Amino acid sequence: MPQELGAGKPARVLLVQDDPRATMMISEMLRAVWSAGLIISQAHSVADATQELLDHGATCVLLDLAGDPAPVASVQQLSGAAPHTPIIVLVERDDEDFGVEAVRSGAQDVLVKSELTAAALGRAARLAIERKRSEAALALQALHDPLTALPNRALFLDRLRVALDRSRRTGVPVVVMFLDVDGFKAINDTHGHSAGDLVLTVLAGRFGRLLRPMDTVARFGGDEFTFLFEGLESEQEAALVAQRISESARQPLAIGDSQMSIAVSIGVAIVGDPEAALEETVRRADTAMYRAKELGGARFELFGEPAIHTPVAGPDLEPALRQALDRCELRVHYQPRVSLAGHTGLVGFEALVRWDHPERGLMEPDQFMALAEDTGLIIPIGDWVLEQALDQVAQFRESRPEVTVSVNLSPRQLHDAGLLDRLTAAIRRGGHDPGVLCLEVPETAVAADPEVAARQLAALNELGIQLAIDDFGTGRASTRDLQRMPVHILKIDRTLVSRLQDGTADTDGIGAAVQLGHALGLCVVAEGVETDAQLAALRDLGCDGAQGYLFSRPMPEEGVHSLLGTR
Ligand code: C2E
Ligand code: CA
Ligand code: CA
Numbered sequence: 001m002p003q004e005l006g007a008g009k010p011a012r013v014l015l016v017q018d019d020p021r022a023t024m025m026i027s028e029m030l031r032a033v034w035s036a037g038l039i040i041s042q043a044h045s046v047a048d049a050t051q052e053l054l055d056h057g058a059t060c061v062l063l064d065l066a067g068d069p070a071p072v073a074s075v076q077q078l079s080g081a082a083p084h085t086p087i088i089v090l091v092e093r094d095d096e097d098f099g100v101e102a103v104r105s106g107a108q109d110v111l112v113k114s115e116l117t118a119a120a121l122g123r124a125a126r127l128a129i130e131r132k133r134s135e136a137a138l139a140l141q142a143l144h145d146p147l148t149a150l151p152n153r154a155l156f157l158d159r160l161r162v163a164l165d166r167s168r169r170t171g172v173p174v175v176v177m178f179l180d181v182d183g184f185k186a187i188n189d190t191h192g193h194s195a196g197d198l199v200l201t202v203l204a205g206r207f208g209r210l211l212r213p214m215d216t217v218a219r220f221g222g223d224e225f226t227f228l229f230e231g232l233e234s235e236q237e238a239a240l241v242a243q244r245i246s247e248s249a250r251q252p253l254a255i256g257d258s259q260m261s262i263a264v265s266i267g268v269a270i271v272g273d274p275e276a277a278l279e280e281t282v283r284r285a286d287t288a289m290y291r292a293k294e295l296g297g298a299r300f301e302l303f304g305e306p307a308i309h310t311p312v313a314g315p316d317l318e319p320a321l322r323q324a325l326d327r328c329e330l331r332v333h334y335q336p337r338v339s340l341a342g343h344t345g346l347v348g349f350e351a352l353v354r355w356d357h358p359e360r361g362l363m364e365p366d367q368f369m370a371l372a373e374d375t376g377l378i379i380p381i382g383d384w385v386l387e388q389a390l391d392q393v394a395q396f397r398e399s400r401p402e403v404t405v406s407v408n409l410s411p412r413q414l415h416d417a418g419l420l421d422r423l424t425a426a427i428r429r430g431g432h433d434p435g436v437l438c439l440e441v442p443e444t445a446v447a448a449d450p451e452v453a454a455r456q457l458a459a460l461n462e463l464g465i466q467l468a469i470d471d472f473g474t475g476r477a478s479t480r481d482l483q484r485m486p487v488h489i490l491k492i493d494r495t496l497v498s499r500l501q502d503g504t505a506d507t508d509g510i511g512a513a514v515q516l517g518h519a520l521g522l523c524v525v526a527e528g529v530e531t532d533a534q535l536a537a538l539r540d541l542g543c544d545g546a547q548g549y550l551f552s553r554p555m556p557e558e559g560v561h562s563l564l565g566t567r
Contacts, residue, residue, distance in 0.1 A: 010037035011059040013125070016049040016078070017042060022064060022113070026090075026121070033122030046074045053082040057539055060125050064090040064113070071098070072105050079106025083533060084136060084540055086128035090116070108132065143506060145219040147197060148204035155506060156218035156226050161278055162498055163230050164271070170366070173272035175238050177227035178285035179245065182263040182297040184223035187255075195255045196223075199262060206248040213473040213509045214495040226282065230495060231474065235270065235302070242266045242300040265292035266300035320357070321368055321377055325384060329356045332388045333554035336563070337406070337525065337547045340539055348404035348438070349396070350547065351389035352554045353381065373410050382413045383422055390432050392557050397436065399566045406438040408470065411445040415452060420459050427463070438466035440491060443475030450481040461486040468525075472513055482520060490517035494528020494548070500537045507537060514541045 013030060017023045027040050041056075043049035046068070049061070061078055065071040071089075078087055086108040091098065099110040108128035111121070143155040151159070163174045181187075181199070188196040200223065207217045207225060216228040227245070232238050249264045267288025271281050288303035295301065324330055334349035355363040372378040386407050393405035413419060427434050439460060446453045446469060457467055468489035469482065473496045496509040510526070517524035526538050529548030538546060552563075 010039050012039045012041060012056065014049060014052055014058040014061045015040060015042045015064075016044075016046060016061065017064040018044045019064070019066065022066075026062060026116075029116070029118035029121050030125075032118040046077055050077055050081045053078065053085065054535070054539070057082060058085050060129055061085055061087040062090060062125075063087055063107075066090075066092050066113070072101055075102050075105040075107050080532065081536065083536055084132060086125075086132040088124055088128055148201050148219050150204050150208070150225075151216060151218040151506075151508070153218065153220050153226075156216060156220060156228065157278060157282075158501070158506065159216050159499060160228055160281060162501070163228060164276065164278065164281065166230070166495075166498065167271070171272075172231060173270050174281070175227075175229040175232050175241075176269045176271065176281050176285040177229075177242060177245070177300075178220070178267040178269075178282065178289040179225040179227070180265050180289055180293065181223040181249075182265055182293075187260075191255055198255060199253065202253055203249055203262065203264075206251065207245060210244055210248055212476050213513060214493060226285070232270075238268055238270060239300070239302070242268050246298070246300060263298035265289055265297045267292055267303060268300055269303040317368065317371060318375060321355070321371060321375070324355055324357075325380055329358070330354070330381065330384065331356055331362075331556065332385055332392070333556055334392070334405075334560050335547060335554035336552045337545055338551055339545050340535075341544050346400070346403060347545065348406060349393070349560065350406040350408075350440070350554075351385055351392075352408075353385050369410070373412050376412065378410050378412050379416055379418075382407075382410065383426070386423065386437075387426050387430075390426060390430050390437060392560075393436050394430065394432060395557075395566070396560060396564060399564050404436045404438055404466065406440050406466075406468065408440045408442075409445075411442070411448065414441055414445050414456055415449075419456075420463070423460075423465075424463060434464035435466065438468055438489065440468040440470035440489075441487075442470045443472050443477050443493075445475075446481060446485060447475040447477040450477070450484065454481075454484045454486075458486050469522075472517075473509060479516065479520075482516070488523060489545075490520070490522040490524050491547075492517075492524065492526045492543075494526075497526050497528045497534055497538070497548070498530075500534040507541060510538070510543075511541050514543055518542070 011034065015023060015026060017026070023042055030038060030040060041052060043052050061082070063074065063078060065074065068074050075087060075089060087106060089102050089107045089110045090113050091110060092113060094112050102110050108131055109124050111124055143152060144150065145152045160174070160176065167174045181203070184196065187199055200219070203225070204219065211217055214230065218226050220226040229238070229241065232241065246264050246266060249262045252259045252261055267285045267290070269281060269284035269288060271284070284303040288301045292299050292301040331354045332351050333354055334351060336346050337348045337350060339345055339347045353365055355368055357363050372381055389405045389407050393403065396403050441453065441457070461467060466489065467487040468491050469485065469487050470491045471493040472490050473493040490513070492510060492513050496513065499506045500510065514524050523544045525545035525547060526543050527547045529535055529538065529546045529550045531550060535546065535550060
């Protein structure tokens with residue numbers, strides 16, 4: 001009987017069934033054909049099964065639809081909850097129309113119960129599992145270039161669409177680069193096509209290593225590569241990146257017994273206008289690339305007028321922010337963090353500051369954090385947030401003793417020599433347990449100065465507080481640097497999470513991040529989780545925790561109290 005069914009880690013079969021006799025019969029059949037390592041769990045209703053799938057997942061679902069008033073809806077619900085798990089439907093009698101409908105709704109197979117044998121069930125389960133697996137592999141292939149394993153044009157455009165949507169909301173420009181290898185045809189003609197392939201794979205590897213996980217490089221076609229960047233701070237930074245890309249291409253490359261150096265032409269488009277369409281964005285970068293070629297190649301050119309400008313907070317904002325603390329205009333909101341390991345449950349909150357400006361209303365950190373950081377006001381503001389968060393979490397813990405609170409540290413706070421003393425004093429003053437506090441430090445701050453970060457984090461670690469690397473994927477911290485940080489949690493930035501769209505297999509960045517985090521012994525938390533599909537994919541990838549609008553938006557402390565039922 002199928003060896004594969006028992007090989008490797010134990011399989012979890014979820015039986016959705018409320019007839020005890022049928023349950024026993026089917027369990028016996030499964031045990032007869034499964035060689036080892038089989039866990040059978042049972043759910044009495046589709047609702048219970050959905051919860052079970054979200055909590056624990058399954059290798060395969062057997063769904064008995066006897067007496068189900070809405071069979072198709074049930075199949076849809078379960079396949080939505082676990083898009084990567086095969087579902088086999090069991091029916092009373094053969095009905096081809098229903099069978100087709102069930103498969104369209106996400107089922108892998110439909111079996112008639114009265115005709116069921118152990119062998120047939122085992123075979124169906126095995127094929128369903130394999131079919132799902134190859135479906136996933138195909139989806140992955142459809143989005144990647146087979147030669148270089150880079151994302152292909154379709155995946156690039158998909159990511160660009162997501163990035164442009166975000167840019168429309170945040171006003172932060174997107175940078176697209178279009179790269180074409182100079183004289184690629186000559187390489188193919190002189191050295192043969194396999195040499196051409198080699199050049200493309202080597203370049204792909206070099207480009208990949210240059211980028212942050214949140215950036216994308218794709219093979220757009222032939223000898224064309226495209227790049228996507230979000231959050232580049234200035235035109236100069238974009239130019240610097242283009243410079244680095246072309247330098248990496250220029251590094252010597254051995255082909256046959258000759259050494260060559262590859263020159264590339266790059267067009268850079270900085271897209272700041274919210275209405276720019278997808279195709280238009282790529283076309284601008286392409287146009288700039290052609291100009292670079294016309295100018296002799298081996299260079300980069302910028303499309304049109306520069307569009308990156310740092311949004312000005314307004315001259316009146318600085319004195320107002322100075323007074324905001326004294327005037328009690330700052331607020332702290334709390335966003336729940338849940339655990340995905342085992343049962344989904346609340347484990348803590350992240351404290352996020354807001355400014356209730358008398359004229360502008362409630363302002364989010366994006367609108368005043370840079371100013372606070374530049375002026376140094378982040379130091380007193382940060383201290384205040386810490387004290388608030390510590391006091392609040394003590395109250396939350398009266399009803400939920402296990403919850404913790406996370407507070408963000410900006411680069412300037414991380415470098416502040418007085419932080420440790422003031423934090424120690426605050427913890428002592430309030431009589432707090434340091435273990436209830438977690439400090440989140442952005443990856444960019446760690447990467448900018450690993451030496452100082454490691455020293456400061458070690459001292460904070462001594463205090464007994466938890467530490468997290470925040471916004472992972474937005475910086476270029478090396479694995480070696482990360483290894484040196486005495487941290488406990490890795491928080492994956494929401495840019496990576498936002499790419500886990502329905503139906504795509506765009507899990508490259510996150511999969512790698514989860515693996516890296518686990519290899520470093522860290523608890524991996526995803527931020528910005530907005531959809532069920534993202535949640536299901538994160539579970540599949542083994543993510544330990546999550547945070548995002550799907551669970552809750554950040555809320556004022558009263559909101560937390562009503563959530564916890566304490567007031
Ligand atoms: P962060 O540390 O990455 O915080 C998470 C941000 O993501 C929060 O934005 C939160 O509201 C938002 N968010 C949470 N779930 C979702 C979701 O599902 N979808 C989307 N699109 N967004 C989600 P917020 O509150 O605007 O904070 C922005 C940043 O400001 C924070 O990013 C953090 O870096 C900084 N910040 C906030 N409060 C403080 C503070 O007290 N001190 C310091 N130093 N920085 C702070
Ligand atoms: Ca954070
Ligand atoms: Ca973030």
